Amino acid sequence: MGIDKLLLRREPPDPYLCQPIRTDRFVLANCNLRDAIKVTAPWRADPEILENLMYGQRSYSAFAWVRSVGRPDGQTRFFHAIMPKEGGGTIGAHRLSINRSGTVSLAIVIHARSWWGKGVFEEVRRGIMDHFAVSERVTRFEGHVLARNVSSIYNYQKLGFRLVGYENKSWLSPFSETLLDTVQFEMMADDWIAQRHIKVDADDR
Numbered sequence: 001m002g003i004d005k006l007l008l009r010r011e012p013p014d015p016y017l018c019q020p021i022r023t024d025r026f027v028l029a030n031c032n033l034r035d036a037i038k039v040t041a042p043w044r045a046d047p048e049i050l051e052n053l054m055y056g057q058r059s060y061s062a063f064a065w066v067r068s069v070g071r072p073d074g075q076t077r078f079f080h081a082i083m084p085k086e087g088g089g090t091i092g093a094h095r096l097s098i099n100r101s102g103t104v105s106l107a108i109v110i111h112a113r114s115w116w117g118k119g120v121f122e123e124v125r126r127g128i129m130d131h132f133a134v135s136e137r138v139t140r141f142e143g144h145v146l147a148r149n150v151s152s153i154y155n156y157q158k159l160g161f162r163l164v165g166y167e168n169k170s171w172l173s174p175f176s177e178t179l180l181d182t183v184q185f186e187m188m189a190d191d192w193i194a195q196r197h198i199k200v201d202a203d204d205r
């Protein structure tokens with residue numbers, strides 16, 4: 001790699017992808033590192049969330065948490081704060097990373113339990129995927145969940161994701177120290193665009 005390439009390694013954030021996303025009930029605000037640490041702080045001490053997101057440790061020091069969050073760069077790694085338009089602050093966060101093949105890994109947490117069972121997952125995911133699917137950086141979405149995470153599986157199926165596979169004893173839980181089954185889902189970006197009748201405007205992305 002030449003020195004020019006090394007110096008220019010960090011591309012600027014993608015102006016389209018960093019825009020805030022609005023759904024019927026929520027604003028999904030793109031987070032910088034400081035915001036990402038703040039909105040994911042409730043995850044750090046919540047065993048149910050850490051387990052469902054398949055974190056490898058039972059607890060994290062503040063420093064280890066910052067490392068695990070990673071830097072949202074507006075290119076490959078994004079965190080969105082989920083904020084109801086009616087007010088009341090942040091109720092959860094969405095994490096998204098795009099790998100070099102254009103595959104997007106997705107994770108969502110509603111840390112405010114009073115919002116569970118109110119269709120937040122579906123509405124937020126639709127908003128996120130509508131926004132990201134039209135980007136030239138994105139080819140495919142994937143989700144990897146514990147087989148016993150029924151509300152997540154319900155939502156992936158409701159959104160039309162394809163079940164890629166059921167993996168037996170594929171994840172060692174640091175909480176129960178047992179091997180748990182996991183499930184993989186995928187959705188091609190073009191299929192999402194067709195399914196949602198999204199008109200792609202090349203200038204917008």
Ligand SMILES: CC(C)(COP(=O)(O)OP(=O)(O)OC[C@H]1O[C@@H](n2cnc3c(N)ncnc32)[C@H](O)[C@@H]1OP(=O)(O)O)[C@@H](O)C(=O)NCCC(=O)NCCS
Nearest residue numbers: 049052107108109110116117118119120121150151152154
């Ligand atoms: C997963 C999570 C985001 C779900 O969010 P949510 O907005 O409450 O989800 P929903 O409102 O769609 O509720 C779950 C749905 O699953 C259904 N469901 C839940 N348990 C069920 C069960 N045992 N059998 C059948 N359906 C079930 C509910 O009835 C509901 O469907 P409905 O809205 O049609 O009634 C939230 O529980 C959470 O933050 N969990 C911790 C982190 C996590 O697991 N993240 C997902 C990993 S990507």
